[in-house]
Amino acid sequence: MKRTLLAAAALAAAVPADAFWLGEFYCYLEERREEQNAWPAQFVEQDRNATATPFDIMIRNGWRRQNLLGSHHFNADCTELTQAGKLRVQWILTQAPPEHRQVFVERSLDADITQNRIATINDFSTQVVNDGMTPQVTETNLVSDGRPAVTVDFVNTQFRENMPTPTLPAPTTGGVSE
Template sequence: MRKLTFPLALMIAGAIQGCAAGPSFFGHTDKTSCFEPGSDEWWAEKALLPPGERQKCKKGKVWPARPRSTEPRQQFSHTYYSEHYWPLPYVCQDRAAVRDVMDMQVSLGWQEETTIYDRHFDTVSNSLTRAGELHLERIVHFVPPERCAVYVQSTHDAGLDAVRMEIVQAAVASISNGRNDIPVSIRECQQNSRAASEVESINTMYNGSIPSPRLSSAGASAGASGSTP
């Protein structure tokens, strides 16, 4: 029991002093810092040390093999703090990274929804088709104000892009009753869907290629009405 008295006294004195390296009256020094151990500046400097084990070179090998900090170890109180509040603050960085990716996906999704594609223009006059006008009306009147921006798909032809930009800007001014807070810009993209006329043509060809026997919608409805008592 007597052997433990002196170490316990040192630990108590160090705890009272508040410095993990021991109380100041023992005349200790910290070779890794230019501040007086136990001072506010010293603690502020030590608070910046990263948590976790340290990488060391021993007997020609690096321990541990995975990358780790080579800075001085944390003070005991800081180690306790890191373990007590783990995974903070690092989980905040992970969550922020996930939110950034999600925000980017949302932003790109709104760009897709507010883009006037090549299919929305007449191939001869470059004026907006009826589908293009309806799409532009939806953008102006129903898209949230913070997302309300009109993009025009680039044709990689500066002259043609300028013509389409002018047409869309005039249409926006007409639809929005003179609002000037809706930006119109060229966007480098490709359309990932088909025009409604193309979808209708595909559906018509599909229905026309169904082999016999087949029931027409008119015959089916007539049969259903005739079987009703």
């Protein structure tokens, strides 16, 4: 009798057995299966961003190249914009999309020349922009591929003047074999 009471007391004091351990294990397996089936969805946004980033960089570099003013846009002492420079700055500040209205200046070997160019653009931009907003003018290491219009005109004029007159080749006297 003592044994029976002791066994009953031990069973009553013990933590009740978990009859659903298999169910919990099944839930764990089901969660892992759902994660595996949805695996790529977790990284789709990061992949899209990584794919779009190079295109964003190319677009920014394209606008930087488009809005670049080189040495040929300024007079010899960099105190005044040439006509081409004025037209370029005016286009940038009035026609370019608002988020891309930033002027880039080709950096010179002399820092004073670069600062004179930036000051010249700032002075001219106050005439163009009427809303009181000063455009952002930034120096860059990018080199302008352009050249003065006088040089281009000279090359084209020389090409036209030295072009040979078009002539047909002289007929040959050789007979045609039959």
